[in-house]
Amino acid sequence: xxxGDTATPGVERARRIALNEDWAATIAGLALLILxxxxxxxxxxIP
Numbered sequence: 001x002x003x004g005d006t007a008t009p010g011v012e013r014a015r016r017i018a019l020n021e022d023w024a025a026t027i028a029g030l031a032l033l034i035l036x037x038x039x040x041x042x043x044x045x046i047p
Contacts, residue, residue, distance in 0.1 A: 035041045 032041070
């Protein structure tokens with residue numbers, strides 16, 4: 001057994017998908033923040 005990082009391809013793919021989902025959520029949140037600060041989304045739109 002080696003101490004190196006030898007993850008199986010399935011584990012690597014799961015890590016990559018999780019990372020992509022994190023970035024997608026970050027970008028979506030920043031986009032919403034920018035729209036709110038720009039006045040595109042107002043308090044009338046939020047229920």
